[in-house]
Amino acid sequence: MTWVTVKRIFRAGFLDFWRNGFVSFASVLMMVFTLFVIGLAIFAGIILDSTLQEFRDKADMSVYFTVDASQERITELQTSVQALPEVEKVQAMTREEALAQFRERHQNDQLTLQALDELGENPLGAVLTIKAKDISQYESISTFLRGQEALTTGEASIIDKINYYDEEHRNALNRLSEITDSAKWIGLVIILIFVVTTVAISFNTLRLAIYSSRDEIHVMRLVGANKNYIRAPFIVEGILYGLIAGVVTLLLFYPLTWWLGRATERFFGGISVFSYYLSNFPFFFVIIVGSGVILGAVASFLAVRRYLQV
């Protein structure tokens, strides 16, 4: 294919697009709708996913030490817990830090602060915050800690209390994740139906647009044009529909996610869709514009093929 041919193909594609103004407009509109649904599907997936993640992240385990527990033994315990394969992260808080945090949390509560001052000494022990890799593993970590304690016989126990998501909490959380999981599935199925439907409609719109050109395609064949030379401008046109529709869709998502972002941030407490959209813009650009271009090109290719058999 020479440069002249490429130039002619693009010129013909652009001219057809321009001269079939209304058909082009309708096709682009239909495609915007399709790409919009695809975009919504991505956002829905992200929101559901981050919400569930939020729930899971909230689960952790706190080990409260006694006031007179020595720093050495706390560190010793911390290292051995850290070595466990189930543990993702261990955060240590000294007695002083625990006190400072307590004061901060109750800074508006004069009565409590007064009572604290009354005591004269720090009543709080050090705290280890443990995050497991999976919420089902807290049970075994707790058993491990108790076991470690039992080994150091003769000395007073340094662990005051272990707080974690036990069986009951876990069941509640599991139920919640089951609900969100099934919500996710139902959502995905509904979205998938939407996507498939709109893609089919887009396909059909393009097919109709090209159907109206079937006589022209026939004439082009009779004048002796090669199949590819006839087909190429239609594909250029389809790609153009996809490009324009993609850009329009991305522009539409800007105010939509801004508005949704404010609403969802408060509701889900997780990520803001707006900042997610902005920070992942290249990803959205590739997905939305890419889907549009591929859809346009493939639909045109298939539609023209039908009328080229002369």
Place this chain on the structure above:
Amino acid sequence: MIYFDRVTKVYADDSVALDEVSFSVEPGEFISFVGHSGAGKTTLVKMLLAEEKPSSGSVFFESMNVHEVPQARIGELRRKIGTVFQDFRLLPQKTAFENIAFAMEAAGRSEAEIHSDVPHVLELVDLGDKIHNFPGELSGGEQQRVAIARAIVNQPDVIVADEPTGNLDPVNTFEVMQILKKINDLGTTVLLTTHNKGVIDSLRKRVITMDRGKIVRDDKEGKYIL
């Protein structure tokens, strides 16, 4: 240069469009096919353009068997045959210039050739002033002349005109026939199908008369006899 060898075409519902048709056309001839509707004239044209395959028999064009030409090279064959149809068959979204340019682009001609040849050929069919009009803005006669210009612009060896005057008034019919005769005088073979008695009688050229898929007469200087 064109040779039909016992060509038969039977459509799916057992209707016979062509029945063992044989004839040959010499270079530079002006040959007309006459007959009632359904006599098989248009099927004959479609055979030559490889639009339809014969049920049996074969069609030769310049020593190549038309129906053995591979799909990818059919364009090459068609570019050697200029076609003019009753319904003009111009591309409605393209101007007169672009319609003719398209045929040249399809033949792989350069931009320079297109820009020099298209106005010239439009001048030849007396449409120099309508060069940038769309088909919808032209009269029937003008559209047919654009179609003829498109057919001759690649200087084909043969022009096939399938009822070119079928939709035209007497004045336009006369003009179109004058152009076809001029093309023939310049050495191009012309194949014409028509059922216009006046056209045939004034031509005084070879006439093949068809009836129900068969050739019933083949006269050197024929008249319209049915």
